[in-house]
Amino acid sequence: MIRRPPGPKPHLVIGNMPLAGRAPLPTFLRWARQFGDIFYYRALWLHVYFLNHPDLIEAVLIGNARSVQKDHVVRNSRWFLGEGLLTSEGESWLRQRRLLQPAFHRARIASYAKIMVDLTEHMLSGWRAGEVRDIHADMMQLTLRIVVRCLFPVEAGEIEKIPSAMNALMRNASGVRMLFPPVTRYLPIPTMIAVREAVRHLDETVYRIIAERRASPDCAGDLLSTLVRARDEDGSRLTDRQLRDEIMTFLLAGHETTALALSWTWHLLAEHRAVEEKLHRELGRVLGNRAAGSADVPALTYSERVIKESMRLYPPAWSLARTVTADLYMGGYRIPAGANVVMSQWIMHRHPRYFPEPETFDPDRWLPQQAEKLPRFAYFPFGGGGRQCIGASFAMMEAVLVLVTIARRFRLRSVPGETVVPVPGFTLRPKHGIPMRLEAEPAEELGNLHSLAAENLSEQL
């Protein structure tokens, strides 16, 4: 008989299905407060051990990384992601990680800054003060464009279908659905039809990009050229299918999470005017009237703290899960092979022991003298250990640059009566988007008045 950690009372047959319930996040939080560092529940046939202590999380992601593999949801998403960096395991994963890492070196990432700022400016040229926009939809489109232009430079026309197909994929292939066995993918039901259709569109585009790049390989050093030129250990080139899996992975992993980090940040800033004010003071001090570049990022320390604090309260990846492949012993319990461990950023980032007044949005928690006291896994928006996000530095630079580029031009205001609800699926998405009203940044209005006055003057002359 296995001695199990404490946990919620199970319902007959189904056990507990918090993710299918009405309020999964408050439920998990309540259980964590009630049962402590580790709790257990069964969801249908899945045995779940939920870990709520930084040391236990470290023990899984670093100490026992060889005794776990990615969970069912990630394994099932091989259906559309194939065997790219996110979904592969063991030797195959390690080979890919070594191959792809150079595309994310500091110097290479700095070279992406201009693309990030230019594409943001381009988006802003279509924004008008006074209008209400779904900021989440805007951020999704922008970050997708950025990842495509930075990692797979192709003609704009090539990527037309990517945003809507990606959206359909993410909407229909997430959460509980991904727990069901692969056979359900062939069911003639609307969600599965939508996923199959989206994958077909994406495949079409991605294979076309591969064919074009194979026909005229250049030495631009972007991720796509690195992949096309790469050779496997036996000297053979990556097949079209391997390339396709890698590209699909980066398109997916490389945009939605950053878009969410930004979307939640706008939501929080609108609710916390004092923080917004402080951010603007930093922009004035560091940038004055000019656009940001990669060299400004180290000086934009408050902006970075805002993003970090936003990812504490609204972590785009709200949980990580692993399936145990060899028995683990932790917290005084045996976690048997075949069981699942879940480590949730949403829960851990709200632990009052590490984050006093956890619900308060306070970017100054991230001042170095306070932040360095935290245990490694009290805060882990990018995961940790060998499988840590390869795009973490890319994402941080992108989030800061997009944030300040928009903030120089507009302040984003919540729309009265609209409630914004986080939904824990594959990622932490806002249920009905984030509608926000645009207000011209006063300095920007002043700038427009100056340029209007200059135009009038030149007309008169």
Ligand code: HEM
């Ligand atoms: C704020 C933005 C982002 C967040 C919060 C985030 C979060 C994460 C997390 C938590 C993991 C680890 C998953 C696990 O251990 O199961 C991960 C892995 C990964 N991320 Fe990110 N990510 C972000 C941006 C990006 C970007 C911009 C890229 C690419 C340009 C990217 C590409 C990847 C890839 C390929 C992996 C798999 C790495 C591996 O297994 O070796 N991510 N990400």
